[in-house]
Amino acid sequence: MSAAKVPVLVPEGNLSGYLQEIRKFPMLEQNQEYMLAKAWRERGDTQSAHQLVTSHLRLVAKIAMGYRGYGLPLSELISEGNVGMMQAVKRFDPERGFRLATYAMWWIRAAIQEYILHSWSLVKMGTTASQKKLFFNLRKLKGQLKAMEEGDLHPENVSKIAETLGVPEQDVVSMNRRLAAPDHSLNAPLRIDGDGEWQDWLVDDSEDQESLLAESEELGKRRTLLKAAMANLNERERRILEERRLKDNPTTLEDLSQEYGISRERVRQIEVRAFEKLQRAIRNAAIEERLAVN
Numbered sequence: 001m002s003a004a005k006v007p008v009l010v011p012e013g014n015l016s017g018y019l020q021e022i023r024k025f026p027m028l029e030q031n032q033e034y035m036l037a038k039a040w041r042e043r044g045d046t047q048s049a050h051q052l053v054t055s056h057l058r059l060v061a062k063i064a065m066g067y068r069g070y071g072l073p074l075s076e077l078i079s080e081g082n083v084g085m086m087q088a089v090k091r092f093d094p095e096r097g098f099r100l101a102t103y104a105m106w107w108i109r110a111a112i113q114e115y116i117l118h119s120w121s122l123v124k125m126g127t128t129a130s131q132k133k134l135f136f137n138l139r140k141l142k143g144q145l146k147a148m149e150e151g152d153l154h155p156e157n158v159s160k161i162a163e164t165l166g167v168p169e170q171d172v173v174s175m176n177r178r179l180a181a182p183d184h185s186l187n188a189p190l191r192i193d194g195d196g197e198w199q200d201w202l203v204d205d206s207e208d209q210e211s212l213l214a215e216s217e218e219l220g221k222r223r224t225l226l227k228a229a230m231a232n233l234n235e236r237e238r239r240i241l242e243e244r245r246l247k248d249n250p251t252t253l254e255d256l257s258q259e260y261g262i263s264r265e266r267v268r269q270i271e272v273r274a275f276e277k278l279q280r281a282i283r284n285a286a287i288e289e290r291l292a293v294n
Contacts, residue, residue: 006053006082008075015074022057030099037094052089052100053082059101060085063108070116077112084111096261106255129249134167134175141165142176229281236260237274244271 007021028036028051039048060081067077088104096103113136141161142153153161153176162169230238240260243251253264260267 006050007057008079018078019058019061022054022061025051025054025057028052028055033100034094037089037092037100040089041093049089052092053085056085056101056104057082059104060108063105064112067112067116072116076115080111080115081108084108087111091259093259093261096258132249133165134171137165138172138175225282225285226278228285229278232277232281233274237270237277240267240270241274241278245275 007018033052033055036045036048036052039045040052061078064074064077064081068074084107085104088100088107091107092100092103094100113132117132117135138161141164142157145157145160153173158169158172162172165172230241233241240256243256244253253267256267257264
């Protein structure tokens with residue numbers, strides 16, 4: 001699916017002009033949406049997919065505006081949201097009985113949040129589900145507690161936020177300090193009148209080249225084994241295993257059960273079976289490799 005015909009809000013563009021442009025695309029009745037989705041899913045009709053995407057650009061813009069508080073260009077938030085919208089259309093099954101907007105909201109938010117997490121800071125953060133929840137809800141909860149102007153949060157507020165989000169209190173303290181402290185360049189001078197930089201004082205704890213090469217070769221072998229083993233799984237097993245075991249933020253059983261129209265327990269059984277098949281295939285391949293070497 002191409003984004004070539006989707007209106008784009010450039011960084012220096014006019015927001016009101018963009019919103020006027022996307023309002024030209026008509027909203028779809030449920031029956032229209034159903035027929036277009038079937039045409040795309042069954043015949044690969046790209047024009048139908050384009051209509052599904054453009055009819056929901058207003059939804060993307062509305063969701064993207066909710067993330068303006070992170071200091072990133074709205075144009076980029078909308079662009080990432082549009083990518084999520086395209087992914088939603090690509091995977092949408094009209095036979096499930098719910099509207100595309102309901103399904104697409106998750107994909108749009110996920111695309112925007114991933115972009116924020118990778119772009120907001122020079123240092124990667126929010127790699128687990130609980131950290132992401134904390135990152136995207138801390139500011140709102142601080143506002144509710146009227147603690148926006150505090151440096152370190154009061155212990156009572158730390159406890160309330162941790163309890164509300166179901167995360168450790170130390171994570172709340174760390175994330176609050178992380179959000180309050182700007183990133184600094186390692187090329188910044190130590191003193192105004194000095195020539196030294198912060199990076200000059202960093203100790204190089206990296207491994208030697210021989211160790212790195214050996215590690216790289218071992219990693220390459222593991223990836224080759226994994227790729228070959230994945231070929232033993234059918235498409236559904238491979239997809240469920242990738243979503244549940246190979247992602248930093250695993251897809252929930254509930255989401256996958258809705259996607260495939262089966263129970264959560266059935267999804268779990270497929271995941272376990274696929275993982276066992278994968279383990280056997282990797283183990284057998286490793287044994288064959290050792291026998292070949294000997």
